[in-house]
Amino acid sequence: MSETTTQQNEPVSRGYWSDAFRRLRRRKLAMVCFIIVLIYAAMAAFVGIVETETFKKIFKLDVPIVRWNEQVGPSYQKPMAQYDFKPEQSETKVKGWSLFGTDFLGESTLRKTLYGVKTSMLVAFCASIISIGIGVPLGALAGYYRGWVDETIVWFYTTLGTIPYILLLMAFAVALRGREFFGVEIRGAPAVYLAIGLTSWVGLCRLIRGEIIKRKESEYVLAARAMGCSDFRILFSHLLPNVFHIILINFSLRFVSFIHAEVILSFLGLGENDKPSWGAMIDAARTELARDVWWEMAAATAAIFLISLALNIFSDALRDCLDPKLRID
Amino acid sequence: MTEFCLYRKAIRNITSGLQSGARVLFFSAVLLSTGVFSAGCRKQSSIDPNEPIVLQQRLRARVQTLDPMDVRDTTGTCVASDVFDTLYDYHYLRRPYEIIPMLAAAMPTISGDGKCYTIPLRRDVYFHDDACFPWGEGRLLRAEDVVYAWKRIADVKTRSVSWWILDRRIAGLDDFREYTKGCKPGEVDYDRPIEGLTAVDDYTLQIKLNRPWPQFIYWMAYIATAPVAREAVKYYGPEIGFHPVGTGAFKVDRWLSGAFVEASRNPRYYDRYPLDGEPNDIKDGFLADAGKPLPLVDKVVWRVVVEDQPRWRLFLKGLLDMVGVPKDNFGQVFTAGVKMSEEFTSRNIRMINFDEPSTFWVAFNMKDPVLGNNKPLRQAISYSIDRQKFIDIFFDGRAHEAYGFIPPVMPGYDPNIIAISNSYYDMAKARECLEEAKKIAGGEIPRMRIAIGGTDSTYRQMCQYMQRCMTAIGLDVEIDLFDWPTFLEKMRKGDMQMFIAGWTADYPDVESFMQLFYSKNIPYPNDCNYSNPRFDAIFEKISTMPDCPERTALYREAQKIINEDVPCAFAYHRVSFIMCHEWIQNVKPNSYKNEMSGWGMTKYYRIDPQKREEYKWKYR
Numbered sequence: 001m002s003e004t005t006t007q008q009n010e011p012v013s014r015g016y017w018s019d020a021f022r023r024l025r026r027r028k029l030a031m032v033c034f035i036i037v038l039i040y041a042a043m044a045a046f047v048g049i050v051e052t053e054t055f056k057k058i059f060k061l062d063v064p065i066v067r068w069n070e071q072v073g074p075s076y077q078k079p080m081a082q083y084d085f086k087p088e089q090s091e092t093k094v095k096g097w098s099l100f101g102t103d104f105l106g107e108s109t110l111r112k113t114l115y116g117v118k119t120s121m122l123v124a125f126c127a128s129i130i131s132i133g134i135g136v137p138l139g140a141l142a143g144y145y146r147g148w149v150d151e152t153i154v155w156f157y158t159t160l161g162t163i164p165y166i167l168l169l170m171a172f173a174v175a176l177r178g179r180e181f182f183g184v185e186i187r188g189a190p191a192v193y194l195a196i197g198l199t200s201w202v203g204l205c206r207l208i209r210g211e212i213i214k215r216k217e218s219e220y221v222l223a224a225r226a227m228g229c230s231d232f233r234i235l236f237s238h239l240l241p242n243v244f245h246i247i248l249i250n251f252s253l254r255f256v257s258f259i260h261a262e263v264i265l266s267f268l269g270l271g272e273n274d275k276p277s278w279g280a281m282i283d284a285a286r287t288e289l290a291r292d293v294w295w296e297m298a299a300a301t302a303a304i305f306l307i308s309l310a311l312n313i314f315s316d317a318l319r320d321c322l323d324p325k326l327r328i329d
Numbered sequence: 330m331t332e333f334c335l336y337r338k339a340i341r342n343i344t345s346g347l348q349s350g351a352r353v354l355f356f357s358a359v360l361l362s363t364g365v366f367s368a369g370c371r372k373q374s375s376i377d378p379n380e381p382i383v384l385q386q387r388l389r390a391r392v393q394t395l396d397p398m399d400v401r402d403t404t405g406t407c408v409a410s411d412v413f414d415t416l417y418d419y420h421y422l423r424r425p426y427e428i429i430p431m432l433a434a435a436m437p438t439i440s441g442d443g444k445c446y447t448i449p450l451r452r453d454v455y456f457h458d459d460a461c462f463p464w465g466e467g468r469l470l471r472a473e474d475v476v477y478a479w480k481r482i483a484d485v486k487t488r489s490v491s492w493w494i495l496d497r498r499i500a501g502l503d504d505f506r507e508y509t510k511g512c513k514p515g516e517v518d519y520d521r522p523i524e525g526l527t528a529v530d531d532y533t534l535q536i537k538l539n540r541p542w543p544q545f546i547y548w549m550a551y552i553a554t555a556p557v558a559r560e561a562v563k564y565y566g567p568e569i570g571f572h573p574v575g576t577g578a579f580k581v582d583r584w585l586s587g588a589f590v591e592a593s594r595n596p597r598y599y600d601r602y603p604l605d606g607e608p609n610d611i612k613d614g615f616l617a618d619a620g621k622p623l624p625l626v627d628k629v630v631w632r633v634v635v636e637d638q639p640r641w642r643l644f645l646k647g648l649l650d651m652v653g654v655p656k657d658n659f660g661q662v663f664t665a666g667v668k669m670s671e672e673f674t675s676r677n678i679r680m681i682n683f684d685e686p687s688t689f690w691v692a693f694n695m696k697d698p699v700l701g702n703n704k705p706l707r708q709a710i711s712y713s714i715d716r717q718k719f720i721d722i723f724f725d726g727r728a729h730e731a732y733g734f735i736p737p738v739m740p741g742y743d744p745n746i747i748a749i750s751n752s753y754y755d756m757a758k759a760r761e762c763l764e765e766a767k768k769i770a771g772g773e774i775p776r777m778r779i780a781i782g783g784t785d786s787t788y789r790q791m792c793q794y795m796q797r798c799m800t801a802i803g804l805d806v807e808i809d810l811f812d813w814p815t816f817l818e819k820m821r822k823g824d825m826q827m828f829i830a831g832w833t834a835d836y837p838d839v840e841s842f843m844q845l846f847y848s849k850n851i852p853y854p855n856d857c858n859y860s861n862p863r864f865d866a867i868f869e870k871i872s873t874m875p876d877c878p879e880r881t882a883l884y885r886e887a888q889k890i891i892n893e894d895v896p897c898a899f900a901y902h903r904v905s906f907i908m909c910h911e912w913i914q915n916v917k918p919n920s921y922k923n924e925m926s927g928w929g930m931t932k933y934y935r936i937d938p939q940k941r942e943e944y945k946w947k948y949r
Contacts, residue, residue, distance in 0.1 A: 269810050273789070
């Protein structure tokens, strides 16, 4: 009886991750932001799936967002405005309205904004993966082996780091566009996320290197070494899982900056050409503001604002929950 | 000092009785009232009559070089043409356009066979004062300077972009070019005699052509052929492009690349304002300055403003004297599509519009396997483009639909061109042609690409519009936006399938357009890679023919061939709109100098600085 009581009163032992997620769940605002991020991600995935030919053939679903380039009204119609309009394939006029107004070609701003979610999320996700794919192994190798490996990698990322980021990004975007690699031409979104991914791994690499240097003399590493584990196993099975939370935090924090980078590149005309993107919408609206066409700018800005805010709040909360030093109840 | 002490004492007396908080309030009130008072008393600044009169111009891009033989863009031409004078120029006021002597003392004497030109030069033309001359004083222009400038163009080592103008034209000049290929840089002997290019004496130039070239006179009014001082080239070496020493109305004083170019009047400038012009010119005030020494302003500042909206705002603030109308501001400028809005008429801003000798089109790469052998496909694309809607969106309805390459403003334009054209909007025909094209292609047309040489929103939108037109008939088209150098490179390599391009005539002769389709000009300027022996024969024939009705008939015949073969879908002819403030006078447009921020016309502009100051004060 007394043994059972003792067991009931004992604090429940939680693992690192379950404890972190428990703390995260307690933060209401962070969870709201997480839901917003999930909605954006779901929207991106949804658009990505429904626009594939296979999906169209099997389900024969008509999703208006995919028809973003359909003319829904006359050029430059204000949000909620009613208008008479003759569709392309029709001889008769129909009445119409558009929630967020139309652009210079009479395309729906709402559809373009929603489609832009896919462009931005895809670019940010792929760029993050590339950035992690380069930054983490290089940082781990430099931190673990030190010596000439470290010196070479540090020299390399320091050199890259001295070049102003936007200029480097633009240079990569220009250099990659239209190039062929293994018979595949790099253009559109791949050119953008490659450019962002290849230029943004330095910070993460530096961070991981520092963490590995700090942890490589830890007891569990010594124990692994004593057990005869290979360097590769120590590095990738023991050390990296222990710094995974840093990668995760970094991923979420950088996601926002990658969305911004995509917007900047599209704004500068170096982004996606064929598909709608928020940057391209802002670029178009920049001059159109002079003719009082504000809705394209407003829609794209609002979309960026919402995802940036949600991701920032969520990332901060995630960092607080995952980093033992920052944990607060 | 005593006065200051008295003030201090008075203030101390007033504030001594106040608490610290009240003291702060007191000093704040004094400071505020001083500020308000001083702001209220700001006077409208009056103009000092001794102040130099400055013309405020704008440029759309930075000036890359001011070496005449290397000037390759509108921006460079604008500034260089005010700094360097050419042998001939267009009469500023007379229309139709007439070539008159500028550095030359008279029109050339041309031999009976049309091959030998003898040109007398003025004897009162000085180069700008510059450190390259002894005592820094510019010397008299000599015929040898023209010979030297043209030899520089021919010199392979200088890599001049203007060689194509003189290529195979002047007797012996091509041999000189061959000779320079064997020389080391800096070792080219510019005194080497050339049969067709000689200075008979200091003021007489003789040119012998390989074959008659009636358009030669226009090229002698082109900036690339302006004389250059040998001393300047020797003194500045490779930096000569940044140290222009010309004979023009203005001398460059300061030049901050990407920001501004500042030039002051050439005190020894020889030219005067024209004495006559068109019948309406007296009524329109263009002859108020007849006979006055040029230039009419003391200084000119070309400010580089790349973006449309800042340029427009600067104009409205009175910080630019004239400006073009950006596409998104047409609605602001005009009411009901025709009249200038109240906002602008109340500011005494006037608008000048004129047809440009330009044509823009969607070019097809004739070497492309999909497009080159499929004329119905090219026709289908051409018929699918709603040109009027394009003009409505991008030019607010202020441009002309193009049915052929000859613009309406040029002699030789055929008003009935639409009857033989494939370049008009007809969706039914487009679909019909597409079906035929599919039969030739043996199935569906593969995905195609259309490119444009610019990455900003307007270029993107233009490309998107064309894409939209083509997708409307069932074609699958992607767009490519390239920066201008990449676009040019791809054009020259023939890497693009379709691209939006255009041409503005350099001189009032349709030959300027015809060279774009001449097979020997592949890949540039014939960037469609178009080749037709019938067209080539006509081009070769007219290039040596003087202007006559037979020649005009040949132009039209050539245009018919192009319309039959559809190497491009002609889209529109541009109209220029220039907004001028009331204080700038004598602004008469020239279709062949469509960028009015210079191009040798600055010297004719008159400024009333008092009016400008009043405007700036009123709309501050």
